[in-house]
């Protein structure tokens with residue numbers, strides 16, 4: 482696993498080790514702290530993978546990427562957001578080409594690929610959108626897809642991941658508990674979310690099913706609007722008072738710049754190929770998903 486120390490990586494690693502996988506984690510850290518047993522490897526100074534990390538592995542999971550939610554999107558941060566995905570994936574591809582065997586590749590991607598699309602339903606074959614997130618996502622995917630590897634690869638376009646111990650809920654939980662939760666933008670923008678248990682469940686299925694190959698949207702079958710998410714967060718966190726304020730789109734853009742698109746852009750994603758594999762989502766209702774999460 483590359484990026485196995487992050488929010489999704491910790492949950493997926495824990496799940497995979499319970500499934501019987503012996504894990505290795507490649508990290509930038511000298512001493513990576515993980516909630517599951519794994520052999521740790523470090524990126525080499527020149528940005529390449531140590532050969533030992535991939536020797537004899539059956540699967541490579543690549544989740545690496547600098548957070549798009551942290552920090553302002555100044556030029557250096559944008560460069561880091563792109564490089565931490567594109568360079569990392571390219572380095573993985575170079576290392577995979579040097580192997581005499583062909584591990585299955587599970588690659589993280591994001592629904593940000595689609596850009597701002599209003600209420601249009603978006604399936605895996607829909608075109609990429611425009612803007613920084615969409616352009617980054619397209620380059621990120623291309624670094625794997627255009628490499629022409631013979632390995633079986635599964636590229637997962639994650640929606641907003643809800644799970645224990647991090648992600649969007651870490652921040653939203655704090656804000657809503659304090660009564661600061663507000664409807665953002667028009668509130669009609671679509672949010673495509675996915676529970677971390679469904680990431681684990683679909684990765685397990687994808688590893689077992691050799692016919693599984695290509696791009697898969699990993700989002701609930703029916704995306705919700707931000708207004709619906711807002712109401713569900715109020716039910717989940719029960720603040721002493723609920724802010725009546727709606728923060729308009731223009732103000733978010735004034736305060737955050739293009740980073741505001743993380744919450745204001747609308748992606749009504751449908752996991753068409755994912756459902757066509759026969760996968761059944763464990764969480765499809767936002768209230769049940771939010772109730773299942775206890776650690777933020």
Ligand SMILES: NC(=O)c1ccc[n+]([C@@H]2O[C@H](COP(=O)([O-])OP(=O)(O)OC[C@H]3O[C@@H](n4cnc5c(N)ncnc54)[C@H](OP(=O)(O)O)[C@@H]3O)[C@@H](O)[C@H]2O)c1
Pocket residue numbers: 483484485486487488489490507508509510513544545546547548561564565569589590591592639640641642643648649
């Ligand atoms: N969480 C979501 O809602 C969501 C939604 C859509 C897509 N995704 C994508 O899914 C992947 C996993 O998400 P996550 O929430 O688990 O991410 P995360 O916790 O923010 O980070 C994942 C890993 O990326 C590596 N990383 C961070 N900054 C880096 C940098 N500057 N250069 C190289 N590597 C860096 C870190 O590994 P080391 O420190 O061990 O090197 C980290 O553990 C990400 O690529 C993310 O873009 C996530």
